[in-house]
Amino acid sequence: MSFLHLLILSGLFQTIRTAGLTGYQINGGVNSLLGNSFGQPGVEATYDYIVIGGGTAGNAIAARLALDPAGYSVAVIETGSFYELDNSNRTTVAGYDYYSVQAETPPSFVNYNIPTVPQAGYNNRTIDYAQGRTFGGSSALNYMAYHRPTIGSMQMWADAVQDDDWTWDNVLPFYKKSVNFTAPDYTKINPQFDIQYNESVLTPPGGPLQISYGNHMFDYGLALQDGFEKIGIGAINGTNAGNLIGYGPQTGTLNPVGATRDSSKTSFLETAMQNTNIKIYQTTTAKRILFDDNKEATGLVVEMQGIHPTAQYTLSARREIIVSAGAFHSPQLLMVSGIGPRATLEDLNIPLVAESEGVGQNMWDQPWIGLAYKTTYETQTQVILNNPNVTGQAVSEYLANQSGLLAGIGGGESVGWEKLPSRSRASFSNTTLALLSRFPPDWPEIELDPLAYSPVPDNVSSTDHYITLGACLVAPLSRGNMTISSNDTNDRPIINPAWMTHPGDMEVAVQAFKRVREWATASGIATAAAYNPSADVRTDAQIVDWIRENGNLIYHPTSSCAMGPSSDPSAVIDSHARVRGVTGLRVVDASAFPFLPPRASDGDDMLAEKIADYILTGQ
Missing domain, CATH: 3.50.50.60 (FAD/NAD(P)-binding domain)
Structure with missing residues (x-):
């Protein structure tokens, strides 16, 4: 039996057994059958x-x-x-989270994969939108990143609905009520990360949702932290205390005991x-x-x-x-x-x-762009390519010690947020500047993300590694919508996120693209020519063309x-x-x-x- 099959079988049994889905439980002499639920x-x-x-x-x-x-x-x-049951351990094992949002053939049993209408801002491309079709919903599909909004954004919420119940101080107890936080385990995470966080906003344990830093962080995260410092983005004391201007490791919805996804x-x-x-x-x-x-x-x-x-x-x-x-x-x-x-x-x-x-x-949604680089740092490339030596070792570490490449979310080692610096804003139109000024001072305009998953060229070798460094527009100006084509909920809704249809979003995206490149260069993580886009994409016009053809999404529709x-x-x-x-x-x-x-x-x-x-x- 292969390591992968062993992982699927043993992991699935453990998930069902610990979840109380073994068919029945005996609690104080009372027989509680699974079917009772x-x-x-x-x-x-x-x-x-x-x-x-x-x-x-x-x-x-x-x-x-x-x-x-x-x-x-x-x-x-x-x-x-x-x-x-419907998707084996691809949605349970932390390091397999990249599987869940991919369009699959045949279609996934846990993902609606709703196609958008042609997106004018993305060269009229139609993009499949991942949405959870399972108990757990999209918390069963996502990359498990967990961070809270800012104090100013929640004040804006309260002002928008004319109800002070929605200010930061009044929602923080409900954030805390949901979670059970586990501090970093430096026997499994490189202690050089020296993760800083504000424990007061995470404790006492409320539960039942487990959040932690996972049991694995890739070492490229340390280089990315250095890169943030060099481009003028400083460290913050965690990502859950109402401040997101800066960088830091990101918590995730992971149960560290088994290094498994914790969904709703x-x-x-x-x-x-x-x-x-x-x-x-x-x-x-x-x-x-x-x-x-x-x-x-x-x-x-x-x-x-x-x-x-x-x-x-x-x-x-x-x-x-x-x-x-x-x-x-x-x-x-x-x-x-x-x-x-x-x-x-x-x-x-x-x-x-x-x-x-x-x-x-x-409808609000956040456009996302991802730049792929070859790197000498270890990433998830060889796991995705199913390199038997790498995968075998990863599975062994995961099963024996809940550590290694499969025990983290494959990202979040160092995530940064910022209002774009003045030199980046110099090209913005007055309209764009005015619209962005409506967001509170602590509301970032872009988020800079690393992902250990990346597209790779056809000739990738068994020792190559690639990484995605991305930028998300977290103060988008475009607004989308959805509607229906019939009175039957079995028919798919018609969705139009309308990414990049406001010209201000493209102005921000071009500068975000440039900030990703600055970050990659400053960190030293990109040790070879960029894979996609190539270094030949330099002018603003070329960057716009590339974004329209390669821009993507981060699956955060609201409102x-x-x-x-x-x-x-x-x-x-x-x-x-x-x-x-x-x-x-x-x-x-x-x-x-x-x-x-x-x-x-x-x-x-x-x-x-x-x-x-x-x-x-x-x-």
């Missing part, structure tokens, strides 16, 4: 709360509601199933499954939300996928329905249920329940069901996530953000914790 397909049932979407926010809010001492009954509806499924959902009577419905799609004559959400029609794909039945809610289907599917579900732009619903003969012009609009005050006609929900125009219905996921703060994947957890607190305290 599953709703019975095809049978109509009533719950206090129904959560639509078992993703990052959905599992978190469902768990908090189910764990409340009041003993509320809670159901979670998820179109997908369990990623450990392995943390929140499994905690609820082991301690409550929560019911989950797998491979079940929400078709439409039902309302009574008073426009109160009372239930939803669902459809079981598989052998009987057209078998529909109704689940009812005594208290509330919570939509947590993500930035594309949450607005889709609202629209097919009669909440959305009047013209869209009339064109598709969908009865209007509540007119809401903002549904599907105001398509944006939160806002009653005075804002485009606001879909209020500051407590209640859908305007109806009752008994909330939207709790990244689509609810009023805008996209400069953060990684953790804002969904905070939102879920905060809205759960509102619900449980009668707000």
Whole structure:
């Protein structure tokens, strides 16, 4: 048996066993069967709360509601199933995280891979957008990076929704409530990293989401830190204390005990499954939300996928329905249920329940560019190429000691954020400068990221290593949208992130491209000619052409069901996530953000914790 097969089999068994999914548990003499956690397909049932979407926010809010001492009954509806079963260990082993966002043939069972419309800013290319189709949602697919937004960006949030509950001081307790932090383990991480962080914003342990620095960091990170210093970006005391102007190692959603991904499924959902009577419905799609004559959400029609794909039945809610289907599917579900732009619903003969012009609009997303370099430092290149010697050793270290190349996220050793320096801004138009000035002083304009994964040339050797150094626009000016083509949620939503359609974004991207090159040169990490783009790409015009043909994404769509005050006609929900125009219905996921703060994947957890607190305290 190969090392890889051994890893898959032993790792999968360990994941299932430790998760309490062995079929049953004996707790104090009580026999708790695995099937007790599953709703019975095809049978109509009533719950206090129904959560639509078992993703990052959905599992978190469902768990908090189910764990409340009041003993509320809670159901979670998820179109997908369990990623450990549907996608082997490619979504569980930390070092395999690059697999999960790739378009696959045949298509992945855990990834929607929704194609965008042709993107005008990217030479009319159509790009597959990864979104989680599994319990855990996109927390089961992402690169596991975890960092929080800034103090100023949360003040901007509070101002935008006219509710001081959303200031940094008022959301920090909910960030802390979600996580269980593990300090760096220098028996597995090179102690030269000397990782600095603010422990007060991470402790005491709240849980159940595990965050750590992983059990492996590539040594190129030390060179990149030196490169940051040389180009004028200084160190910061961690990435979770409300300050992101500077550089530092990044925490990730990794359980350091097994060096495995910790998703909302392995943390929140499994905690609820082991301690409550929560019911989950797998491979079940929400078709439409039902309302009574008073426009109160009372239930939803669902459809079981598989052998009987057209078998529909109704689940009812005594208290509330919570939509947590993500930035594309949450607005889709609202629209097919009669909440959305009047013209869209009339064109598709969908009865209007509540007119809401903002549904599907105001979508924020962050463009990303990645420059590939050959380097003498070790990266993940040989693992990706399945070099048997490298892979065999990596698997052995992982299984024996939860260390080595597979025990970290393959990035995040040194991540930097900055407002572009004055010499970079000299070429910006007055319009661009004015728009960027609206962001708070602590809101970075670009994020500089290393990835141990990189495209490689056809003639790559068994000793070559390549690295990606990228730049993300974290203060984007372009706004996208999504809509629907039918009243059927089985049909894919039509998504248009509209990357680089605002001219200011391209101005910033050109300078970000140049900063990546400065960083690469200053660090000494690029010891050979750049692979892509080549050094021949030098002028601004050439850089623009390259970005339009090679620009990509970082999978952070938000704000398509944006939160806002009653005075804002485009606001879909209020500051407590209640859908305007109806009752008994909330939207709790990244689509609810009023805008996209400069953060990684953790804002969904905070939102879920905060809205759960509102619900449980009668707000």
